[in-house]
Amino acid sequence: MKYDYLIVGAGLFGAVFAHEAKKAGKNVLVIDKRAHIGGNIYTKEVEGIQVHEYGAHIFHTSDKKVWDYVQQFAEFNRYTNSPVARYKDELYNLPFNMNTFSKMWGISTPQEAKEKIAEQIKEAGITEPKNLEEQAISLVGRDIYEKLVKGYTEKQWGKRATELPSFIIRRLPVRFVYDNNYFNDKYQGIPIGGYTKMVEKMLAGVEVRLNTDYFTNKEKLDAEAENVVFTGMIDEYYNYCYGELEYRSLRFETEVLDEENHQGNAVVNYTEYEVPYTRIIEHKHLEYGCQGGYGNTMTESNPKTVITREYPAQWKKGDEPYYPMNDEKNNALYQKYQELAKKEEHVIFGGRLGMYKYYDMHQVIAEALKCVEESLA
Template sequence: MTHFAAIGAGFSGAVIARTLVEAGHRVTVFDARTHVAGNCHTERDPESGVMVHKYGPHIFHTDNERVWEYLNQYTEFMPYTNRVKTISGGKVYSLPINLLTINQFFGEAMSPAEARAFIEKQADLNIEDPQTFEEQALRFVGKDLYEAFFKGYTQKQWGCSPTQLPASILKRLPVRFNYDDNYFFHKYQGMPREGYTAIVEKILDHPNISVRLSTPFSRSQVKDYDHVFYSGPVDGYFNYELGRLGYRTLDFKEIRTDGDYQGCAVMNYADESVPYTRIAEHKHFSPWEEHDKTVCFAEYSRTCESGDIPYYPVRLAQEQTMLRDYIKKARAEPGVSFVGRLGTYRYLDMDVTIAEAMHLAESFLELTAKNNPVPAFFNEPI
């Protein structure tokens, strides 16, 4: 029986490990933290009983039926619609920008057609091919909405001017001309009844999976396994020999009180003068539960430094050379495949992470069955 290692007990490592052991192999899963599920980790708050998302809120949403069916083997999903509010200029608005937001902001009562024509007049149509975040926003919503809802929030979230960020961050048209305030478009949306950690624990619950928590993995251990699937930071694997790739990390300020603190799960703070980006009230992520007390986290974004938990890859232009050099080193590393958000230095939603892990493990089994070489990257970082 071949023996593999999966580094990181988040969704990438867990799904890969489960797929491999069900094919008759043995896997040891390492994680430097004291728990599984990575940044999706959830736990019951002992004081309030609220299910808390310890590293910030995660709402599951996907159009991938296979991923949805896979997770439903391990949990019961409860209905949940993510309806975000934002405070800008001392007033509360609905996000994403929709017909209610537009009418509230401009003090109008426009129909969808009227609002569409109105926003077209606001938009900067001289920007034909937006290259930056700011140009993308100005092109589609105009100066007033951009400055009210995007500029300050984005500056806080990414720690740089929106003129330095690529237009791709605003992937979709950031405005709706109806009253739909569901933050996501996806067919399947929900929250796991018992949280995300319970899902990962069940995925890892197999006699041929060994889980070693509070146990960092070093490059020197690769030789002890038939193959290693590494979901930690690709630059960290090489001990940051070429420097550190840019990440944002998050700090949380806890707020506890009785009753209902803000009346919704997520309240964004769009003004740059407010130091935090949003406040998440965790009991609203489980609306089927009732709690007398409440727990909230105010979220602060900053540059990730040594010892911090990396959250979002920045991927600014100046990092591309360093990333390419790390990719070159990774391709020359025998017996290791780099996977997931950190291993491939890409921002990935949960459903994409799971889909890629399933595909990677299946592809690995096919390659090894034919004695074909296994790539360092099944999903290209660039």
């Protein structure tokens, strides 16, 4: 056999695995059906701006080992994720914090905010939430739910909140401080020059074949490698023998605008159900120090900007799957596929689709490092 590892998918999991296997002296082939590396973290330059082709990706972690690991491949900027929510003509800071509560209720102290939320929870009188709507109201009260949770969640899942199970929202982060930093993690940022350059460094010296569909050439490709690392959909690998797992998909509309600064923030969520997209990303604001809009503090600014509208979509076979629907029904079906996977001696399943789990980037890296370590042992 020509290769020790055939890695199906040139996304983050595949790139980390490939880098570590090559470092250990293994022969590696990486394939991807897309025309580019990087999977969903792929970025490309448009009008001098790094555009996140598949939605905004902000790296964040409290795991120093993972943070130190990615520093080998990129220098990170100091971007801090501070999204804004737009409900009709009202703008609110996220996550729910004192700026949010002050704008919503005209209050100024944490005690006033706590009392307001407690009063609304008591008024609702929900003791055993039967669906997502009741669960959310029992956690944060009706005002926050109606304006900032309901419409966004219904668009995201493609169902009304009263039809969604309560366990989807186990908790809603409420902060009684004036802090708009969305993440609690110690480390946060975005690679300067984009994620594609970072993945290129991970795959340096590794053979990569793009525009290559694994299932079209499966028999031939399998014959070339001793082990397969599969980062696609686990149910597709087994030809949907137990049925299809459910995923959510996304559709993106990207346009270049002749404006220096369109919305003043990288991420603006649209929480009304009637607005068909969930958010607008203005990509230049993801590049800390390069986004313009600072008046005299910057000598140069880009007169153009790039925005992307993000539309959630029902997934059907043939569409791009973005994240798994980890409800009880789908998790039970995944367990069946996982039992098949456990019997494989030379196939490793990884990433969001291979492990059917909603992983953030730092979790994908940690899992890839763990899997390659076990495989090389």
